[in-house]
Amino acid sequence: MSFTKIDHYEKEYRDMHHDSALNVTEGVENQPMVNPYFVRKKRRVLSTDEYVQGILDGNITILSQAITLIESNNPDNYAQAQEIIERCLPHAGKSVRIGITGVPGAGKSTFIEAIGNMVTSLHHKLAVLAIDPSSERSGGSILGDKTRMESISTNPKVFIRPSPSAGSLGGVARKTRETIVLCEAAGFDVVFIETVGVGQSETAVHSMVDMFMLLQISGAGDELQGIKRGIMEMADMVLITKAEGENIHRAELAKAQFQNALQLFPTPDSGWRTKVYTCSSVKGTGLEEVWKGVEDFLEFIQRNGYFEQHRNQQNKYWMYESINEALKSSFYLDPDIESRIEDTEKRVLDAKLSSFVAAKELLDIYFGKIHDKK
Numbered sequence: 001m002s003f004t005k006i007d008h009y010e011k012e013y014r015d016m017h018h019d020s021a022l023n024v025t026e027g028v029e030n031q032p033m034v035n036p037y038f039v040r041k042k043r044r045v046l047s048t049d050e051y052v053q054g055i056l057d058g059n060i061t062i063l064s065q066a067i068t069l070i071e072s073n074n075p076d077n078y079a080q081a082q083e084i085i086e087r088c089l090p091h092a093g094k095s096v097r098i099g100i101t102g103v104p105g106a107g108k109s110t111f112i113e114a115i116g117n118m119v120t121s122l123h124h125k126l127a128v129l130a131i132d133p134s135s136e137r138s139g140g141s142i143l144g145d146k147t148r149m150e151s152i153s154t155n156p157k158v159f160i161r162p163s164p165s166a167g168s169l170g171g172v173a174r175k176t177r178e179t180i181v182l183c184e185a186a187g188f189d190v191v192f193i194e195t196v197g198v199g200q201s202e203t204a205v206h207s208m209v210d211m212f213m214l215l216q217i218s219g220a221g222d223e224l225q226g227i228k229r230g231i232m233e234m235a236d237m238v239l240i241t242k243a244e245g246e247n248i249h250r251a252e253l254a255k256a257q258f259q260n261a262l263q264l265f266p267t268p269d270s271g272w273r274t275k276v277y278t279c280s281s282v283k284g285t286g287l288e289e290v291w292k293g294v295e296d297f298l299e300f301i302q303r304n305g306y307f308e309q310h311r312n313q314q315n316k317y318w319m320y321e322s323i324n325e326a327l328k329s330s331f332y333l334d335p336d337i338e339s340r341i342e343d344t345e346k347r348v349l350d351a352k353l354s355s356f357v358a359a360k361e362l363l364d365i366y367f368g369k370i371h372d373k374k
Contacts, residue, residue, distance in 0.1 A: 046062070046065065048080055048083050048084055048087070050062070051065070051066050051069075051080075051084050052084055052087045052088060054066075055084070055088055055182055055185050055186050056088075056091060056185060056186070058186050058187045059186075060159060060186075063159070063182060063183070063186050064161070066081070066084055066182055067161060067179050067182060069081045069084070070084075070085070070175050070178050070179060070182075071163065071175050075333070081178075084182070085178050085181055085182070088181055088182055088184075088185035089181060089185075091184070091185040092180070092181040092182075092184035092185050093184060093311075094184060094189060095127075095180075095183070095184045095188060095189045095190060095191050096189065096190050096191070096210055096211070096294075096298060097180060097191045097193070097208065097209040097210045097211070098190070098191065098192050098193070098209055098210065098211045098212075098213060098294070099192075099193045099195065099202070099205040099206060099208075099209035099211070099212045099213065100112060100192055100193065100194050100195070100213045100215065101194075101195040101202050101205070101212070101213070101214055101215070101231070102214060102215030102216060102239075102241075103215070103216060103217065105217060106215040106216060106217050106241055107215065107217070107241045107242060107281055108194050108215055109130075109194070110241075110281040110282070111215060111239070111241060111279070111281045112128055112152075112192055112194060113150075113151055113152050113281070114281035114282075114284060114287060115281075115287050115290065115291065116128065116152045116155070116158055116192070117151060117152055117155070118284075118287050118288070118291065119190055119291065120152075120155055120157040120158060122291075124157070124189055124190045125157050125158075125159075125187055125188045125189055125190070126152075126157060126158045126159070126188060126190045126191075126192065127158075127159045127160075127161070127180075127183040127186075127188035127190070127191045127192070128152075128158065128159070128160045128161070128191075128192045128194065129161050129162075129163065129176055129179055129180070129183070129191065129192070129193045129194070130160070130161070130162045130163070130193075130194040131162075131163050131176065131193070131194070131195055131205075159183065159186075159188060161179065161183075163175065163176060163179070173204035173205070173207070173208070173321075174318070174321060174322065174325055176193065176205075176208065177208045177318060180193075180208065193205050193208070193209060202230075202231055202234060203230075203234075206234050207314055207317050207318070208314060208318075210298065210301070210307065210310065210311070211236045211237065211294060211297055211298065212234050212235050212236050212237075213235065213236070213237045213238075213239060214231060214232070214234075214235035214237070214238045214239070215239050215241050216238060216239065216240055216241070216254065216258065217240070217241055217242055218240050218242070218243070218247060218250040218251045218253065218254035232261070232262070232265065233265055233268070235274055236268075236270070236272060236274055236297055237274060237275060237276075237277065237290075237293055237294070237297065238258050238262070238274060238275070238276045238277070239276075239277050239278070239279055239290060240254045240255050240258070240276065240277070240278045240279070241279060241280070241281060242280060242281075242282075243278040243279060243280050243285070243286060244280040244282060244283045244285070248278075251278045252278060254278075255276045255277070255278050258276045259275075259276045262274050262276070269306065269310075270300075270301050270304075270306045270310070271300070271301075271304055271306065272297055272300055272301065275293060277289055277290050277293060331366055334366055334369070336365055336366075336369065337362055337365065337366055340362065340365065341362060344358045344361060344362060345358075
């Protein structure tokens with residue numbers, strides 16, 4: 001069959017089916033990719049006074065924008081962010097700060113959602129700051145806590161703010177601490193800090209909270225296997241989650257095992273002996289006992305003076321951490337360092353220079369400039 005006949009049959013078919021619902025109308029060519037009449041409105045830049053007043057008024061939108069300012073890596077935003085924090089500082093410090101960590105699958109987000117609803121029913125305002133794991137390769141982060149905590153994400157007494165860890169734990173820890181100050185100034189009197197899991201981040205979070213909770217699950221083999229001693233020593237309360245149905249017996253057994261293990265640890269500086277609780281976030285059982293345990297702990301450390309002493313130690317720690325961060329930023333943003341560091345790195349990789357000599361060269365340049373300014 002020739003191409004002429006094929007074209008003839010195709011024309012006959014199109015003529016017969018031009019009214020068919022299956023007929024596809026040809027589109028209009030060369031349409032713009034976006035609406036040509038759409039104009040993006042540029043958000044008005046708020047002044048420092050407007051930020052501070054909005055935070056003190058409890059305006060969640062302005063609070064969120066201020067936290068974004070803190071998290072920004074733009075040096076232009078740094079000065080304004082620090083001024084906002086400084087002016088909010090006299091209105092902060094009146095909350096209870098609780099760190100929450102646990103093995104993957106322990107149900108941290110589910111627990112926070114369940115106890116968060118209970119805490120707000122007791123006339124508290126709750127801020128949940130979740131440090132979300134970032135991809136080391138792409139830098140991307142899921143930031144999924146608002147989707148996991150559906151019932152409290154719409155609660156007007158709850159503010160949820162996920163922060164990507166972005167591979168820089170020290171930077172995120174400092175920014176999280178600054179975020180706590182803004183949340184307290186905005187009237188939130190209970191602050192939960194959820195960490196990425198059992199690991200390095202716990203040490204940083206422990207340096208900014210009044211109480212540290214460790215969530216564990218039962219029925220996963222040896223209950224104490226793989227748990228770092230350091231994490232256990234930091235915990236002021238251990239919770240065995242998912243204590244429901246057929247798992248109740250295993251949860252009680254795990255509770256006894258943990259309680260026995262904790263007896264072997266020396267008494268912490270607070271003088272408080274860590275207690276173990278079982279609870280079910282799904283069924284809502286055991287949550288009242290857990291919160292009563294939180295109140296007992298806080299009353300105990302306030303009565304013996306450890307609460308204020310611990311916060312003073314944290315303030316001292318963060319003074320030095322802030323100095324370290326500022327020195328690090330000043331070094332890497334120095335124009336002479338920026339212009340030389342790539343070449344110095346190449347010489348190290350080509351084995352033409354040792355890493356120690358390379359570091360000394362760059363530091364001599366940096367400190368030499370400081371000396372010359374004197």
